[in-house]
Amino acid sequence: MDSTLSSFSTESKENIGSTNTFIVNDTTTTSATASSKLIQDIIDICSSNLSDSALTRDASSFCLSSLLTRPDMEAEYLGRFIYWACDVMSNWISRGDEVKVELSNDSFRVVGVLLCLSQIFKKGHRQRLLPFAGVVLGPCIQLGNLPLQTLTRKLVTKLYQRIGVTFLPTVVPKWRYERGQRSLLHNLQSSIAAALPRPPTSSLGKCSMSQNVKQGDHDPN
Numbered sequence: 001m002d003s004t005l006s007s008f009s010t011e012s013k014e015n016i017g018s019t020n021t022f023i024v025n026d027t028t029t030t031s032a033t034a035s036s037k038l039i040q041d042i043i044d045i046c047s048s049n050l051s052d053s054a055l056t057r058d059a060s061s062f063c064l065s066s067l068l069t070r071p072d073m074e075a076e077y078l079g080r081f082i083y084w085a086c087d088v089m090s091n092w093i094s095r096g097d098e099v100k101v102e103l104s105n106d107s108f109r110v111v112g113v114l115l116c117l118s119q120i121f122k123k124g125h126r127q128r129l130l131p132f133a134g135v136v137l138g139p140c141i142q143l144g145n146l147p148l149q150t151l152t153r154k155l156v157t158k159l160y161q162r163i164g165v166t167f168l169p170t171v172v173p174k175w176r177y178e179r180g181q182r183s184l185l186h187n188l189q190s191s192i193a194a195a196l197p198r199p200p201t202s203s204l205g206k207c208s209m210s211q212n213v214k215q216g217d218h219d220p221n
Contacts, residue, residue, distance in 0.1 A: 042067065043077060047084070050112025051105040057112045065119035078120075082132045085113045089139040093146065107149075114155035121162035126170065133166045 042063070049060035068078045092110045117136060121129060140163070144156050 039067075039073070039077065043081065047081070050116060051109035052112070053108045057108065058115070061112055061116035061119055064116050065123055069120055069124040071125075078124075078128070079132065082117070082120075082135060085117055086135060086139050088113050089143055093139065093142045096146070107152075110143075111152055111155060114152065114159055118155060118159045118162055121159065121166055126166055129166050133163050137163050 046060040046064045046067075049056045050064075051057070052060070064081070067073060068081055088109055092106060121133075121136075136159070140156055140159055144153070144160070148156065
């Protein structure tokens with residue numbers, strides 16, 4: 001079992017969290033009810049594995065954050081998961097100072113929930129996460145006042161930062177729209193034309209042109 005978990009690579013995580021559209025939008029092979037049941041089964045399995053102390057917890061949090069931040073998933077499933085995560089944190093807060101020394105499935109579940117929430121607030125769209133930012137911030141503040149273990153305090157701090165960034169308004173710098181031509185073909189043509197040497201003008205041609213101009217000035221016609 002340990003060798004199997006140790007061989008779990010980043011590529012495997014990306015495959016688990018891939019955003020294939022057949023999960024939700026497949027109307028040819030499965031019905032809408034079967035699709036929603038599949039999604040709920042994935043969420044239930046990953047949520048239960050958040051209480052694991054091995055790499056399964058990291059893979060489950062990665063899968064949940066990638067799945068719940070999809071545009072076609074946020075409306076129905078994201079809010080449900082966030083409220084469940086807040087309930088998990090509230091139950092852990094109610095234990096008081098015991099959380100500093102306790103090592104159980106509940107303590108590992110809190111770590112997995114914090115890890116998943118921090119990844120959701122990193123990957124998700126700001127406008128969709130903004131209604132839930134205040135909901136998550138309340139339990140985080142209460143959780144930060146407890147004598148937590150090092151890993152839990154680190155994840156709470158990370159979640160603080162990402163919730164704070166979510167509250168900040170988006171600022172678009174002006175220089176992004178003043179870069180000039182964005183056509184690769186136009187840029188290549190301009191650079192090639194500038195790099196080509198210009199043909200030299202002979203001095204004999206310049207002299208003949210100047211003489212013609214002088215003769216034209218004195219021509220009475």
